[in-house]
Every structure is written in C-alpha cells, then in structure tokens.
C-alpha cells in the first residue's frame with residue numbers, strides 16, 4: 001500500500017530484508033538463481049514502487065491540474081508531492097525547480113535546446129569530459145555544429161581521474177557551459193563537481209551535472225555541489241522507466257524559453273499568441289507521466305528510509321571487495337580508478353583472453369547478468385584500445401556472495417574456453 | 420572438461436568444438452596483395468570489426484585474407500567464411516552467403532547446401548542465443564554486399 005504523504009522513516013540497512021522487497025530477485029535465469037549486476041543500466045524495483053503504480057491506477061487515476069473532481073485533486077496532490085520528495089532528496093531550494101522529463105537524455109536535450117540555444121554563440125565553447133555517456137556528448141556536438149561553437153574535452157589520466165590542473169586551460173572566458181558526469185558509468189570515477197563548478201562560475205559559465213549514476217547511489221546535494229543544472233533517471237534508482245528529472249536553478253529555468261508547446265505549459269492562449277505558465281509547468285507540456293512520477297516519489301521514499309549514506313557505504317564495501325577479488329584473478333584488468341575509495345560501484349573489466357560477449361553469454365548461462373559492449377561511451381572505451389568491456393554494477397540488494405558468484409563464473413568460463 | 424554439466428547450461432550448443440578450434444586458430448589471416456574486394460565490417464553494437472580481402476581470378480576466389488577482432492563466434496565465423504570462399508565462384512559464394520543467412524535465422528537449408536556449408540553448420544547453434552546471431556552474421560553480410568558491388572562493376 002502506498003502512503004504518498006509519508007515522510008521518510010528510517011530503517012536498518014539489512015540486505016536480506018532489502019532483498020525480500022524485490023520480487024524479481026526470486027526468479028531463476030537459465031535454471032540458476034538470478035545474480036543481477038547490471039544496475040548501472042537499470043535497477044530492479046521494490047514491491048513498494050510496483051504497488052504505488054497499481055494503487056494509482058486502481059484508486060486515483062485521472063488527469064492533473066485541470067479537474068475540480070476528487071480524483072483529479074488527489075492525482076494532482078500525489079504528483080506534486082512526488083516532485084517535493086525529489087526536491088528534498090537532492091536538497092533543491094524550491095520544488096518548482098524540479099522538472100519531470102522522460103529520462104536523463106531528455107533532460108540533457110532540454111537544456112541543449114533551450115538554455116544553450118539561447119546562450120551559446122559562434123566562437124563560444126562548451127566543455128565536457130572525455131568520459132561522458134553518449135547522451136552528454138551528442139546534444140553538445142550537434143549544438144556546436146549548429147552554432148559554430150567549439151566542443152572541448154577535459155582529459156583524464158590512465159586511472160580515469162580528471163586532470164583538474166589541466167582544466168584551467170580548457171575552461172576559458174569563452175566557455176558558456178561545463179557539463180560533466182558526476183560518476184562515470186564506465187570507469188566508476190567520481191568527478192570533482194564542486195571544483196569544476198567553481199572553475200565554471202569563475203569565467204561566468206554554468207555547470208550541468210549528469211547525475212544519472214550518482215543520485216541513485218550517494219547523497220547528492222545540488223547546493224553543496226553549487227550546480228546550475230542536474231539530470232537523472234528514475235529507472236536507475238528503483239523507479240519506473242519513462243520518467244526522469246531535470247533540476248535547474250530557478251533564475252536560469254525562469255529565463256529559458258519553453259522546450260515543447262501545448263496544453264498545461266501556457267497561462268493564456270489567444271488566436272494570435274500565448275504566454276507561458278510558471279515553473280515547473282512551462283516545461284511540462286501535455287498530460288505528464290503522472291503514475292511514474294508518483295512511483296518515483298515512492299522510490300525516493302524507499303531510498304530515504306535506508307538513508308543515502310548507508311546506500312553509499314554498502315556499495316563502497318561491496319566495490320572494494322569486488323575489486324580485490326577480481327584483480328586477484330590476475331588476468332583481468334579493471335578500467336578506472338584502482339583505488340576503490342575514488343570510485344562508485346561500477347566495475348568495467350577486460351579479461352586477457354575472453355571477449356566480453358563470450359563472457360556475458362557464459363555468465364548468463366549461470367544466471368549472472370552483467371553488461372557487455374561499449375556502454376554508450378564508444379570514444380572512452382576505444383581510448384583503452386579495446387572495442388568492448390564487461391561491466392558489473394552494484395546496488396542495495398547485492399551481496400558479497402554475489403560477487404563471489406561473479407568471480408567463480410569468470411573462472412568457470414576460463415575453464416570452459418581452455419578445454 | 421566443463422560445459423553442459425557444470426552450470427554453463429547450453430554453452431556447448433553455441434561453442435561447438437569446431438567453433439572453438441576456428442576461434443583459437445583462425446585460418447587465412449594473411450594480407451592479400453592488390454585485393455579485388457577489400458572491406459571493413461563492424462558491428463557498432465559490440466565494436467567487433469573485421470577486415471576482409473579477396474582476390475578474384477577468372478571469376479573464382481583465388482586468395483582470401485581476414486583479420487580483425489571480436490568474440491569467439493564472430494572470429495570463428497569469419498575464419499569459416501575464409502575457408503569456404505576459397506576456390507568458389509562469385510555466384511557460389513553468393514548462394515553460400517544466402518544459405519548461411521537462412522541457417523542462422525532458423526530457416527530450412529537443402530541437403531545440397533548443407534554439403535557445401537560443411538563445418539559451417541556448427542554456427543547454427545546461435546539460434547538458441549538470438550542476441551549472438553549478429554556476431555555470426557557479421558562477416559557474411561558484409562561479404563555478400565561487397566560481392567554484389569563487385570559483380571555490378
């Protein structure tokens with residue numbers, strides 16, 4: 001049963017109890033217990049979130065912001081309550097700064113099509129890191145082509161750590177935007193966002209944070225980071241697919257032109273013209289994704305009850321253990337920081353002899369789900385002189401024995417291919 | 420010997436001995452001088468890439484060289500392809516490419532085609548692993564297209 005008005009209670013971080021909340025963890029894959037290690041791609045969902053979708057459609061379903069009838073009022077309240085929960089979760093000063101989108105990719109495109117469209121001119125530059133997801137590369141490439149602007153990259157060392165000293169000569173007086181991933185979905189690197197924000201602000205640029213991999217896993221505070229925009233997807237943080245968030249500073253969002261036009265985003269329409277609704281509705285044209293927004297609120301409740309400090313601590317322990325186990329195999333190289341303290345729970349690795357796809361298939365036969373391929377970061381993966389990597393990524397329900405299953409699975413696969 | 424009994428499930432159906440053999444020791448990997456067909460094929464999904472070179476004399480393939488990197492399936496498939504095309508006429512290669520496509524899709528192939536394909540029939544194991552069909556098809560599709568271009572010249 002969902003209680004959409006509950007404030008965050010707290011709960012002991014007990015992995016067995018957490019696992020019991022996730023129905024999918026009971027299923028078998030290829031006759032084996034599922035070991036789900038593809039959380040960076042999308043997380044599993046607890047019953048609490050699944051039930052909130054069912055409850056919404058069974059009890060509350062109607063349209064928001066337009067009816068005077070009970071269901072519409074309840075739906076509107078629940079939808080707006082979810083927005084407030086998200087705002088609190090990332091410590092946003094105002095809940096109107098939280099805009100619902102479809103996912104991180106749409107949030108990034110929104111900023112590119114509105115803020116950057118209005119603020120980037122010929123000869124200006126946009127600075128991103130060399131470890132971005134395609135979603136935080138391609139919109140800026142396209143914008144740069146269109147505007148005659150330059151797209152610059154911040155480099156990193158062999159361990160995947162950003163060269164902050166070098167950033168000083170990349171970010172300059174013509175920089176309008178610095179856009180960086182908070183945590184790399186390939187290397188696991190946690191980037192120094194607050195430092196990059198200071199450098200951006202120093203030259204009058206704004207900073208956008210791709211927080212798709214950080215908000216689900218660690219405490220994120222938009223004010224402490226001094227961010228201007230921040231994007232993430234609900235599906236990677238226990239929530240449903242099809243919904244994401246763009247957070248932006250009020251003054252920036254307020255000054256930006258709309259992204260899409262239609263119902264809900266207008267205040268007044270005449271046959272000749274229209275003017276725009278207030279934030280956040282200016283950016284939410286048409287009937288929004290009500291059910292999934294409410295379920296995102298349920299996901300935020302679930303994470304808040306566990307406490308993001310505890311979530312992060314659990315993943316740090318698991319990551320340190322996994323790095324140690326994987327590296328001790330001797331023939332596996334891990335991309336990104338070798339020091340577990342510098343990274344999140346995303347471990348991309350390359351086996352000396354077994355191609356990631358063969359490994360992925362062999363592990364799948366053992367019920368173990370990992371990601372293989374270029375991880376939507378082709379330029380980055382190629383920079384390690386490989387075309388593909390295998391990736392294991394953790395979340396609140398993963399255990400050390402699942403890490404053991406992974407390592408054992410890799411050994412089994414070695415045995416298989418060296419018959 | 421691990422495999423079927425060890426929790427690796429249906430792996431043996433995908434990685435038959437002949438596939439592993441071609442993966443470990445790919446055939447025809449030498450560069451071809453002045454090739455008539457010279458193409459790069461790659462699978463953007465997984466990054467696998469192969470360089471295929473053929474020399475065609477008197478309407479039949481006299482030399483073939485395939486190099487590249489990829490998974491066991493795509494490498495074995497490329498090596499099997501190289502073995503098959505040698506000495507074949509362009510139209511024989513085209514029919515073989517067509518038969519392989521049908522084999523991998525799970526469609527019927529004739530006895531005559533099975534005879535021509537020989538060891539290549541082992542690639543049919545990918546049918547149980549649909550996401551791997553692309554790996555097996557990579558070099559074949561590229562070659563089919565290139566041959567058509569060559570014939571059209």
Ligand SMILES: Cc1ncc(COP(=O)(O)O)c(C=O)c1O
Nearest residue numbers: 103104105133135185210212233
């Ligand atoms: C760092 C990063 N940015 C952006 C994205 C894109 O997220 P979505 O596919 O939900 O738009 C992802 C997801 O894979 C990601 O890991």
